[in-house]
Amino acid sequence: MANYELTLSDGNLARAGTRDNISIKLVGEDGESEREWLMGASSVTSGKGLVILCLPCLHGKLVLIELDKQSLHCS
Template identity: 45%
Template sequence: MVKYEVTVTTSSLLHATTANNIFIKLVGSDGESERTWLESSDFYLGAVSTFSVSCPTSLGKLALIEVDKKPLPLFPQDAWFPNKVEVRSPEGDDYNFPIYRWIADSEVQLFREGTGL
């Protein structure tokens, strides 16, 4: 089993916080992770939260991530503004996924690896 360290940065913009459940899938040249719940309530203004995503084997070079969110029971859907997701592979490689946009629905969003301006 290998572990990827995933760091999520939420924007400091007004109302950027979410109370929804956040999920991520890592996609690489050699496979993809399971859809993983980022179990936390730390997606508030300016928060930097770190999680672990486990995979049976290395995913190779990461190309993209899939992010989605689901509201909690009895809570409304809300919008969330993540700045970026950073991933450190078990091999020690760092990957940057700039987001810098509102995620307002429960649809799966795809983000490519790269550097944001």
């Protein structure tokens, strides 16, 4: 397992942040990690937050960090 330190930030304004779920996936030259969902609505608040992930080591050099968000609101 490898520890990756991730700092998410979105600005220091009133009502900044997100209520959406956020995930991260690390992609290496020879493989990728599973998608890890962060803590949802409380994961990104106004300013910045520190997240430490424990993910399996990738095979090869890290080439991409994929962040994704999933809306909690119905369309």
